[in-house]
Amino acid sequence: MSAPAPLDPISVRRAVEATLAEDLGRAGDITSAATIPADARARVAIVARASGRLAGLQLAEAAFVALDAGVSFEAAMADGARLTPGDVVARIEGPARAVLSAERTALNFLGHLSGVATATSVYADLIAHTRARICCTRKTTPGLRTFEKYAVRCGGGVNHRFGLDDAILIKDNHVAVAGGIAAALRAAKAAAGHLVKIEIEVDTLDQLDEAIAEGADVVLLDNMPPETLREAVRRVGTRMLTEASGNVSLKTVVAIAESGVDLISVGRITHSAPTLDLGLDIQVG
Known part of the structure; x- marks a missing residue:
């Protein structure tokens, strides 16, 4: 199936910013700040560990970019795609501190929404x-x-x-x-x-x-x-x-x-x- 129309970017930004603020708290990511050099860079991939349907890429991308506009987010699949274990969903590259600080917010959105899409698809497939x-x-x-x-x-x-x-x-x-x-x-x-x-x-x-x-x-x-x-x-x-x-x-x-x-x-x-x-x-x- 083709991906649905994109989400409203204003709603995405507000939700991501609120979630990052909840996670970063008053002092920010003190673990990354203490252990990772400010100029360190990281290349990462979001990978499916289970079969299902993908949803939430906009929110995942927004989480990384919100912490550093220099982060590059390249989607390897589209929302609505069927996933199998090992599939690369997206590739991200940029300042390591920003990437690691945004990781949990991005994965929380992506995992939860993909779970909803997956549950829906199980029902939809049965009655196709x-x-x-x-x-x-x-x-x-x-x-x-x-x-x-x-x-x-x-x-x-x-x-x-x-x-x-x-x-x-x-x-x-x-x-x-x-x-x-x-x-x-x-x-x-x-x-x-x-x-x-x-x-x-x-x-x-x-x-x-x-x-x-x-x-x-x-x-x-x-x-x-x-x-x-x-x-x-x-x-x-x-x-x-x-x-x-x-x-x-x-x-x-x-x-x-x-x-x-x-x-x-x-x-x-x-x-x-x-x-x-x-x-x-x-x-x-």
């Missing part, structure tokens, strides 16, 4: 024979949502809403307080701008029928078994998008996808993705 697409949720690491959602795209998934302000998603608690499916949808339509999509969560086929009658844009089919999902897809037809959610796992995702739904939301691709093992191999020179 269906029409369904894997999408993320708002169950993200505080402060890292933009980057984790980017990593989902690198792994072959698609993004759900980014926050509470870019789409209306009427959940079961909204329905309960609003007085039912019809009442919630009518209120949402009265308040929404012409570019704002409206999605509503339903737990039963009777609720689905109400959502169809009121004309939602997307229906969230929550915790329905595959046979119920198939019937829900049949009833919806082409009138709206269908999204399945609720305890989706690698064991259940294929059956869910084969029901015919358009989207399957999976929280664990962001909130539970293990870090992908990437390391920094150094050659002093």
Whole structure:
């Protein structure tokens, strides 16, 4: 797959600077300052230690360059690429102190985001024979949502809403307080701008029928078994998008996808993705 559109450079810079400041503290990297001559240079390579999908190169590069503009960062692969152990991801050359001080920040971003991309790709690969697409949720690491959602795209998934302000998603608690499916949808339509999509969560086929009658844009089919999902897809037809959610796992995702739904939301691709093992191999020179 091709790499997704680049991340916003302002967001990248702010996140990297905040993370470096957290790591460098008040006195900076006292280990590198004490043991490495100021004029020493280093050539290093970021190398994959495990199989997976790559994400986060912009953040890794920004970490090195932030500490010294003279650092050279050459990507050997692109975000979204499939990795095998031993693959060289990038080559970096520059002042040794800057390279070593930025190493952990760069690898933290790269390993975490590649882990999200990898987790996403495992799900996406399993359902590649269906029409369904894997999408993320708002169950993200505080402060890292933009980057984790980017990593989902690198792994072959698609993004759900980014926050509470870019789409209306009427959940079961909204329905309960609003007085039912019809009442919630009518209120949402009265308040929404012409570019704002409206999605509503339903737990039963009777609720689905109400959502169809009121004309939602997307229906969230929550915790329905595959046979119920198939019937829900049949009833919806082409009138709206269908999204399945609720305890989706690698064991259940294929059956869910084969029901015919358009989207399957999976929280664990962001909130539970293990870090992908990437390391920094150094050659002093």
